[in-house]
């Protein structure tokens with residue numbers, strides 16, 4: 001699809017800007033629609049320096065019909081990334097999350113219904129699954145269910161079966177039924193389903209990518225609501241210990257933003273991908289404590305030990321990591337960035353950055369609303 005124009009909504013953000021680099025390299029023209037949200041880009045934000053000069057930036061809100069119509073004019077494909085991003089914050093900014101993520105997607109789709117494109121790729125999220133898939137002691141596969149508030153208050157963090165036996169987490173495939181345990185998750189599932197449904201109705205080949213925990217350069221360091229690695233990095237940079245919820249043994253799949261960009265390009269170019277959803281992760285998983293320790297090592301801050309706070313955010317999950325078999329088979333996706341290499345890359349970039357540590361403020365916001373137990 002060389003010589004084609006691609007629109008990335010949210011294209012001035014972390015993932016969008018990396019994808020823009022890869023698309024430009026592959027010969028596409030790239031347009032970004034982004035409102036340069038202050039939570040991500042700082043107050044009075046200007047075009048970010050990291051955004052490639054060849055990207056045509058349209059500054060505006062995804063809910064603004066006129067701007068969106070202008071942004072989709074003349075494009076051959078669209079990546080829909082514009083979203084407000086943060087599980088904890090979504091639990092009290094309910095209207096804002098529902099409006100930007102839900103209504104924004106609706107406005108985009110009404111514009112695309114009038115001017116269909118050759119491909120639409122929507123950023124969905126692992127958060128839609130809630131708890132991942134688990135195995136019982138007998139080897140039976142069962143979906144993990146939400147832990148009760150009473151259980152969490154008692155600091156019993158494990159996901160258990162009906163008899164109270166702890167379950168063992170296993171990789172989660174796309175077939176696991178979504179449990180959407182937060183307002184953010186609901187809004188991401190809504191984005192995914194709206195795009196898949198409207199895409200099919202209007203003959204727009206659409207691909208949903210369920211991203212797992214993405215890390216890499218350019219992630220907003222001062223946004224305390226998103227990106228555990230960026231949050232930890234921001235703490236280390238300020239010589240404070242990373243704060244770890246629960247007991248630190250919860251497991252996640254951390255995937256490099258470069259691998260995410262790879263998956264996006266495949267989703268754009270592989271005709272077989274149309275009308276399907278794929279997990280995009282690294283296929284590996286680590287506990288949160290392991291991740292904090294590895295980061296401390298890479299940053300040369302081994303003397304700063306992570307602080308286990310023994311708290312849990314309402315709506316948070318214990319374990320979820322990706323089964324990426326489908327993306328391997330259909331997209332030909334293969335993660336290329338080893339975790340240590342990705343962390344080193346992140347550490348080099350961090351040396352030139354300053355981060356305003358707003359983690360304490362964010363924790364207070366949640367606690368004041370009873371959203372931390």
Ligand SMILES: NC(=O)c1ccc[n+]([C@@H]2O[C@H](COP(=O)([O-])OP(=O)(O)OC[C@H]3O[C@@H](n4cnc5c(N)ncnc54)[C@H](O)[C@@H]3O)[C@@H](O)[C@H]2O)c1
Nearest residue numbers: 010012013014015035036037061062081083123125211214
């Ligand atoms: N980073 C992750 O770990 C992760 C994981 C799963 C899914 N995702 C999804 O991937 C996509 C990109 O995430 P990211 O990490 O790059 O986040 P990001 O915050 O860096 O980028 C999102 C961009 O959208 C823009 N935006 C926000 N509200 C907007 C609005 N009303 N109108 C126009 N633009 C708006 C922001 O200014 C920002 O540049 C999002 O849809 C997110 O939900 C991210």
